[in-house]
Amino acid sequence: MEIRRAMPVITTNNLAQTREFYEKFLGFRVAMDEDGMLMLASTSTPTTQIIIAWSSPTALDPELLEVDVSVEVANVDEAHRRAVVDGLSVIRELRDEPWGIRRFFVRDPSGRTINVASHIAHRS
Secondary structure, eight states: OOEEEEEEEEEOSOHHHHHHIIIIITOOEEEEEETTEEEEEOSSSTTOEEEEEOOOTTOSOGGGGGOSEEEEESOHHHHHHHHHHTTOEEEEEEEEOTTSEEEEEEEOTTSOEEEEEEEOOOOO
């Protein structure tokens, strides 16, 4: 399976202090800022990223609070097929999201929720 990046998801009840820690202390930059989530990237290695998530009634992706790690793969359909064939615990079925990703959630053997996703190719 071709993995493009893997990002831990850090949930917080204190966005300001959490953001300050990762930006000012560790030097991450904001790559995406949406209601309910920030994606932060390393300035030296842009694919080194983390996600900070918080509860918001208008969050773009409220299910992100259930995720421990987000993994972007080249072919999410193939990853989903393999998860099903291997009898893994798929806890959220494969589907397209309105913000341009296709994803499913699978539980790893330690009980962590893994978001497996690919960007949806633009269709003509």
